[in-house]
Amino acid sequence: MGDGRRERVRRFDDLDARVVACRMCPRLVEWRERVGREKRAAYRDEEYWARPVPGFGDPFARVLVVGLAPAAHGGNRTGRIFTGDRSGDWLFTSLHRTGFANQPFSRSRDDGLRLDDMYVAAAVRCAPPDNKPTTAERDNCLPYLVEELDLLRELRVIVVLGGFAYATLARVVPLPRPRPRFGHGVEVPAAGGALTVICSYHPSQQNTFTGRLTEEMFDAVFRRARELTG
């Protein structure tokens, strides 16, 4: 491993360690730990992660995906973002079809998943009740996203999954004013044209079960991200 690569990995490791130890939002600390103690019946024999969930992927990625927050029995159980829930299945099968992931599933931290040219993070790193973080909780978590953006020097494209992620990103990356409305497939030039933000519906069951988001629509977002990175 070259010195530059080693240093980048070291800085991500340092960031991850600080994220995992974070207890800044009392409501979320209480919730994530309570879910971890009470568990869902199907997972009663598992030890839940029950801590903040750091980002995951290629430290030299040109494409960043920003989701909402870990799912109570998904990332909050497994300790890896979008891992162990249906939204994650949707995301990683699409990333596999479009060449960003080496396998079409994401079940546990040691399942062999590797991402190529892609990094995945959440706007808020602790599972919130009803998947609804407060504005204060979102703002508490923003510095971690800022650090990731700073570390991902090669970044060209940011895919935001849902309106919450889009609004969160708008607080840390300069977007045009007035800010274009969120909609699936909407592209927004950012940071003076250095970045492109692509909006996508979130692969929540609310969207995928109803057909609001189809596999074709989701794949098209990641194919476009690949086009934009040349």
Ligand code: SF4
């Ligand atoms: S949501 Fe973010 S800022 Fe709040 S406790 Fe979790 S990691 Fe810390």
